[in-house]
Amino acid sequence: MPSTRPTRVLIIGYVWPEPRSSAAGGHMMQIIESFLQQGWHITFSSPAGIGEHKADLATLGIDEVSIALNNSSFDTFITELAPDIVLFDRFMMEEQFGWRVEKHCPQALRVLETSDLQSLRDARQQQLKARLKLDADTDDFSSLFAPAQRETFEQMAVTDLAQREIAAIYRCDLNLMISEYEIDLLVEHFKVPRALLHWCPLMVDSVPGQFVPFDQRQHFLSIGNFRHAPNWDAVLWMKTAIWPLIRQQLPTAQLHVYGAYTPPKATALHNPAQGFHVLNWAEDALEVMSNARICMAPLRFGAGIKGKIADAMLCGTPNVTTPVGAEGMHGDLPWAGAIEQSASAIAAAAVQLYQSPDAWHQAQQHGTALLAQRYLQSTHGPALVECIEACRAGLQQHRRNNFTGAMLRHHQHKSTQYMSQWIEAKNRTV
Incomplete structure (x- = not known):
């Protein structure tokens, strides 16, 4: 008899979602709604403190669990939960918990919600700082707004942040990308396989027909x-x-x-x-x-x-x-x-x-x-679920096709694992 239990999703949040405070929080709630419509059971966990505008996840039937960084208590938690899908909210959570997920739930589909490419944002911020340092009174920023993607790639590629973020993208089975520009940048210049990327923009339930005049x-x-x-x-x-x-x-x-x-x-x-x-x-x-x-x-x-x-x-x-x-x-x-x-x-x-x-x-x-x-939820919600289910159905071959990701998991997770275990041991002696 096939299992009748609902699909179990674990979300590891960088922060607890605040849909009324940020677009990232709103997007997370849109993704959650797409999962709830499938009848999936969702557990949301985070090592962050509770913000003053946090969404009330419990009223949606979502379990809330606080987790700790660099602590083996997470191993027991995820082993008992045995999720089918683990969604990392931003790449830092994949860095912290990815190796633990792979070790204790190797068959769980690993999905990264990128929110946006932080290394792209940071590179542009550095460009702006340099432009203002050169001419603090400038009025025209066209040179910042229209660089070729190749130029943007070259500025990003030498940064530690980009190397960390792109490595996390490779290590995941699927990455949710909010911007088509960023998909093109990753595919054309960072050579990320398109099969690892899924366009999932902001979503709206409907388009109003009337507005304030x-x-x-x-x-x-x-x-x-x-x-x-x-x-x-x-x-x-x-x-x-x-x-x-x-x-x-x-x-x-x-x-x-x-x-x-x-x-x-x-x-x-x-x-x-x-x-x-x-x-x-x-x-x-x-x-x-x-x-x-x-x-x-x-x-x-x-x-x-x-x-x-x-x-x-x-x-x-x-x-x-x-x-x-x-x-x-x-x-x-x-x-x-x-x-x-x-x-x-x-x-x-x-x-x-x-x-x-x-x-x-x-x-x-x-x-x-x-x-x-x-931007309609009725389009992007089902497309997201369909993409996830397709990845799950062909997960073994999907991972074989991503040798770079497997190689990065082998090396990066070992170093991350040993550093995390060292921090945990150190904390016990303090």
Whole structure:
């Protein structure tokens, strides 16, 4: 008789998911929902502390288990759980726990939720720092926004972070990629087999048919977790360069800046006289987005795709962003607002959209079309499950085809295992 037990999934989270604080948290909950729709039994574990905006997983029937780094208690836990699928939330969790999973549950499918390529984001941040060091007063960042992928690869490839992250990708059976740009970068330049990568973007349940009208909206809006470095940099750029240009043309305009975990350095930027309002965390991000006229997302570096922009489209709110902000989000379809490369061009586009009902409505329609064609849960949820099931069905051959991954697991897991065991032994003697 075949087993009738439901498929067991263990998720090892870098943090506990906070869908209202970050796009990464929202994406994790979308993946979880896709699994729940299959009737799979999910256990979510993490070595992190509990954040103030953590999702209530228990109400969804998900078991919550706190785990410890460098501690053999995890071995007993995973052996007893015997999961069929283990999903690592970001590559650092694969580094920490991958060797333990392979040792105690060798037949479990190992999946990595990359969230975005952190080594890509870090390389771009270093490029920005170098550009600002060369010319702190520059207005045009087109040289940062349009490098060839080969140039980006060469800057990433020499970094420790990229070597660690790409190694983790090779060691896993399947990697969930949120951006098609990143898939192309991995396949064409890092030579990662395409069979190891699955496009799994942000997902929406449906596309709204009605929005708050243009003439009932007011103000510009920016939103994003302040712990995410690209968001903080974007706020600084708006404060120092972009917003003054907008206020020159719209003297009574207001910008409302929302973000989880607002630090004192951000609060210090609050200046109502300049129309620059730092308003901390939004209790309902979609509500404030729906009542804003323009979403500002002037990201000078970053990776993946942007939750704030997907939310803007979901609320019918045109956005103004950069090539980094729009990367991987629209394919060949028209953009839901404007994509610009300098402070002056961003300000001009924002003012034009703010004042023109025709341009504003056209951008809104583009956003609706984007969501319908690229982001529906009804498309991507089943595709994710189908890909996972196909990998499980042919796992033995799938792993034989990935010799580089097997080689990296053999060497990396040994060194990681011995380091972890040394730390655990050391901790017992303290």
